[in-house]
Amino acid sequence: MQTYLVGGAIRDALLGRPGSDRDWLVVGATPEEMVAQRFLPVGRDFPVFLHPTTREEYALARTERKSAPGYRGFTIHASPDVTLEQDLARRDLTINAIALPAALAGAGVDLHTEALVDPFHGQRDLRDKVLRHVTDAFREDPVRILRVARFAARFADFSVAPETLALMRGMVEAGEVDALVPERVWQELARGLMETTPSRMFEVLHDCGALARLLPEVAPSADRLRLLDGAARAGATLPVRFACLTQGLGPALMSLCERWRIPTDERDLALLVDRERAALDADATTAPAGQVALLERCDAFRRPARFTEALAACECLSGDAGWPPRARWLAALAAAQSVATDAVARTAQQAGATGPKIGEAIRAARVDAVAAAG
Structure with a gap:
């Protein structure tokens, strides 16, 4: 049985980047031998185990053969006779197909060039800054x-x-x-x-x-991609970045979200920004009543964090890190939130208001608060 550190941890160490999670490869072992050493089996499609102490993943060396379309259509062969080079050959890119004996991969990664197992010249491609497939088996996934x-x-x-x-x-x-x-x-x-x-x-x-x-639906225009990179430089969240990518798609946006089952947070923010960006951009010309109406449309009183993310997306899309409407909308929201809605509702009820009339009273109080703050 031989154990190797493989993949991203070595790649990133060679690049001088912060370390990835460490993945270990075991050559010459059976699942029974791993269990006998108190490794915990967790792999569903192929033999993967958790170390009994570190809980890091250890996978048995394997080969793969295409048996059906798509990424799931593989026949897996994992046995003690699979060699290290055979396992590395099934990997995607040469820069991810480098191995280091476990004895040289303690707390850090001892990158002795002569000790690295690099049959597909991943180190060369790292130096030349090239993403290159390992073998023609790449086409199978x-x-x-x-x-x-x-x-x-x-x-x-x-x-x-x-x-x-x-x-x-x-x-x-x-x-x-x-x-x-x-x-x-x-x-x-x-x-x-x-x-x-x-x-x-x-x-x-x-x-x-x-x-x-x-x-x-997503045309890779220079302007769209520039603004997306700007969102990345600003450290934007995933929902904000997705909203920047999909802004301006209109009805096609919902179709995209349904087709790829986009998670709720990303979908809802993207739809909100796509629908309301123009109104949010025009805040300086929006009267207090219009500001409160937009806050209601954005569900900002129940979901203020999402509204703040919508503003962040609009700021990224404006290309202006000091996008003025952001501060003004946050001020309008704060003013409207300062209204003691329970007290307004009680007063309206005492005056004989019921149902929608109570809502109108709360809205009027919020409009007055926004007007006073503006």
């Missing part, structure tokens, strides 16, 4: 198209190798991306949106033809 695009967003100064881009185009033309399930597409898109230069993800997807299949 369409999720890898999304992963390459995501890595391009993380490593913005890396290029995609021409032969890898050509392979990705061929996969798109063969309809492989059409077999992707919504949950996996969103998982990769979300991770890419949270990288440092998310525009690169959509540029790569566009270059290989996958964007037109997955997100035909």
Whole structure:
């Protein structure tokens, strides 16, 4: 039995970046031997175990063979006779197909060049800043198209190798991306949106033809991508970044959200920003009654945090870090929230008001508060 540190932890150490989670590969072992050493089995599709002390993941060396369309259509072979190089050969990119014996991977990563197992020249591609597929087996998993695009967003100064881009185009033309399930597409898109230069993800997807299949509503215009990167530089949340990506889609936005089962937080904020951005931008010309009406439409009294995120998205979309309406809308919300609605309701009831009339009294009090604050 031999154990190796593999993948992202080595890649990031070679790049001098903060460490990724450590993934371990075990060669020459059976599941029974792992359990006998008190490892906890957790893998559903292939043998993965948690270390009894560190709880880090240890996977048995395996090979994969395509057996059906899509990313789930694989036959897994994990046995003691699978070699380290065979396991590395099934990985996506050369920069992720480097291994280090566990004895040299203690608290840190001892990057002795001679000790690294690098049969596919990942170190060379790291130096040359190239994202390159390991073997032709890359074509068997369409999720890898999304992963390459995501890595391009993380490593913005890396290029995609021409032969890898050509392979990705061929996969798109063969309809492989059409077999992707919504949950996996969103998982990769979300991770890419949270990288440092998310525009690169959509540029790569566009270059290989996958964007037109997955997100035909999203035209990768220079202006859209510039504002998306601006949101990343501002440290915006995922819902804000998704709202920036999809702003201006109109009715097509709901179709996109339904097709890819976009989570509620991201979907609702994107729809809100798409619908109300123009009104939020025009706050200086909006009368107090109109301001309160917009706050109600945005559900700002029940969900003030989401309203604040909507303002953050509008600020990113304006390209102005000092977007004036943000402060004024926050002031209007604070003024309206200062109204003691219970007291207003009691007073209205004492005057004989019922039902909608009580709501009108509360709205009038909020309008007065906003007018006084303005």
